[in-house]
Structure formats: C-alpha cells, structure tokens
Amino acid sequence: MSDADETADGTAGSEDEPSEADAAEDPTESFSPAGQRHSLREMTDTEPEWDFKERDVLILRELARDPQLSARELTDVLEAEHGIDVSHVTVSKSIRNMRDANVFREAILPNEAYFSFSLFEFQFNPEHFEDGWRDAMEHIREDKSTLFYFLCDGAYQWRAVMMFPDGEAESKWIHEFYKEHGKVINNLRNHALTNVLKFGTDPELFENITDGQQ
Structure with a gap:
C-alpha cells in the first residue's frame, strides 16, 4: 500500500x-x-x-x-x-x-512497585445524596490518589482505582473521606489489587477502530 x-x-x-x-x-x-x-x-x-x-x-x-x-x-x-x-x-x-x-x-503511571493499588466502590445513601453528591464526587475526582474514576451500573455506582504509598495512607484516606462525606455514602468497599497482570492497549485493537465509521 x-x-x-x-x-x-x-x-x-x-x-x-x-x-x-x-x-x-x-x-x-x-x-x-x-x-x-x-x-x-x-x-x-x-x-x-x-x-x-x-x-x-x-x-x-x-x-x-x-x-x-x-x-x-x-x-x-x-x-x-x-x-x-x-x-x-x-x-x-x-x-x-x-x-x-x-x-x-x-x-504517566508509576510502576506498581512504588504504590499499592486498590479498587474503591461507593454505595450511595439516597437520603442525603441530593445535598452532598457533587462535593463527594469532586473530592474523589480531584484527589491526588485517584488514578481512574468512573460510573457504572449496580448498587455501587461510583468506582475508582486508587493509589497509596502504603496501607496506612489508604486507611487514613477512607477515614477522612467518611468524616467529610459520610452522609452521602451508605457503604464503601475497598479491594487491594495484589498483582497487575496486564495494563496496556494491544496494537491489534486499532484494526477495528474505524468500524463505527463504516
């Protein structure tokens, strides 16, 4: 060609x-x-x-x-x-x-050897959601520890991949977040990501990038 x-x-x-x-x-x-x-x-x-x-x-x-x-x-x-x-x-x-x-x-993403990665899942409290959701959302989005923040279906509609230098920093973050926005959140689940097995885009994926333009 x-x-x-x-x-x-x-x-x-x-x-x-x-x-x-x-x-x-x-x-x-x-x-x-x-x-x-x-x-x-x-x-x-x-x-x-x-x-x-x-x-x-x-x-x-x-x-x-x-x-x-x-x-x-x-x-x-x-x-x-x-x-x-x-x-x-x-x-x-x-x-x-x-x-x-x-x-x-x-x-720019640091090597996982320098930070611990965790998946955070936030479940809303409908009673106080309307008054405090925006402040809570911006808190998570703007926080230096947030790598990837997204919305999804299900009971836990806010989810984020977070990075912390150690477990103590992660626990402190959760404590401070509950102090500021606890009324908005009914529950917060955090899962330690123990091994990164793949992170990246395969070159072959781009072969289909124009399908929507056909």
Missing part, C-alpha cells in the same frame, strides 16, 4: 504534507509538544470527531506497540513494514492533531 493520496484524502487533522518549517513546532520530535493539553478529567465531556485514514490507524498501532518511538523512528517503521512513504514532520503533526482531537489519551 502507499500513502500517495494523503493530500487528496485530507481529514480533520490529517492535513496536507507540512513543510519542514513546521518541524520547529516540535524540535524534539516528542509526542508531547507545548500547547493545550487535554486532561483525562475531560474524557466524559469530549467526544472525538476524526475521519481515520489508514495511516492514522497504523500510527496508533505502532505507538501502542512502543509508545517511546520518535517521529523519525515511526516514519521508518511505516515505510519498512507498511510501504508508506511520508516525512517525519507529517507523522509528528498527525500524532499531535489526533491528540488534540482527543483520539487517544496520555497519562
């Missing part, structure tokens, strides 16, 4: 080949250039609008396989393994545009 149609097949963010002057925007070729950053806290408020080209999907697959690839290295992979001849400036700009459009998320 080739990428000859990349200029004629422009998409929202997959633009024409930029000039080498554009490389000044990304002198280190990293995938975290200065500019507006999208917090993971926005993930329920923003929905990506992106018309995928085949090149975009391949870029995501290769980054999922090795997130540390530079734009130049990724350009070499695209040409050697997928027959795509494109400049590293275009690759860097495509990644930047996909990030800005919320096509993918970035986060």
Whole structure:
C-alpha cells in the first residue's frame, strides 16, 4: 500500500504534507509538544470527531506497540513494514492533531512497585445524596490518589482505582473521606489489587477502530 493520496484524502487533522518549517513546532520530535493539553478529567465531556485514514490507524498501532518511538523512528517503521512513504514532520503533526482531537489519551503511571493499588466502590445513601453528591464526587475526582474514576451500573455506582504509598495512607484516606462525606455514602468497599497482570492497549485493537465509521 502507499500513502500517495494523503493530500487528496485530507481529514480533520490529517492535513496536507507540512513543510519542514513546521518541524520547529516540535524540535524534539516528542509526542508531547507545548500547547493545550487535554486532561483525562475531560474524557466524559469530549467526544472525538476524526475521519481515520489508514495511516492514522497504523500510527496508533505502532505507538501502542512502543509508545517511546520518535517521529523519525515511526516514519521508518511505516515505510519498512507498511510501504508508506511520508516525512517525519507529517507523522509528528498527525500524532499531535489526533491528540488534540482527543483520539487517544496520555497519562504517566508509576510502576506498581512504588504504590499499592486498590479498587474503591461507593454505595450511595439516597437520603442525603441530593445535598452532598457533587462535593463527594469532586473530592474523589480531584484527589491526588485517584488514578481512574468512573460510573457504572449496580448498587455501587461510583468506582475508582486508587493509589497509596502504603496501607496506612489508604486507611487514613477512607477515614477522612467518611468524616467529610459520610452522609452521602451508605457503604464503601475497598479491594487491594495484589498483582497487575496486564495494563496496556494491544496494537491489534486499532484494526477495528474505524468500524463505527463504516
């Protein structure tokens, strides 16, 4: 396959080949250039609008396989393994545009050896929920120990993966949370995550990312 149609097949963010002057925007070729950053806290408020080209999907697959690839290295992979001849400036700009459009998320996660991870499940107290739910929700969302916070079905509708330096810090967090928001919460269950067996996105998953656009 080739990428000859990349200029004629422009998409929202997959633009024409930029000039080498554009490389000044990304002198280190990293995938975290200065500019507006999208917090993971926005993930329920923003929905990506992106018309995928085949090149975009391949870029995501290769980054999922090795997130540390530079734009130049990724350009070499695209040409050697997928027959795509494109400049590293275009690759860097495509990644930047996909990030800005919320096509993918970035986060720095410490190794599990440095923290203990726990799954917290919060069950509401209907009697006091209306008056205090927002403060409790923001407390969990903004807390430094919260890694992943989400809503789900069932009796325990708020759940979060939390990180603590040790068990004492975790117990103290629960104690302080109950002191501030105990009326809102009928019960809090916490489960220690003893082993992380897998964490990451398989490159093959991106083969189906355009299914919703068919």
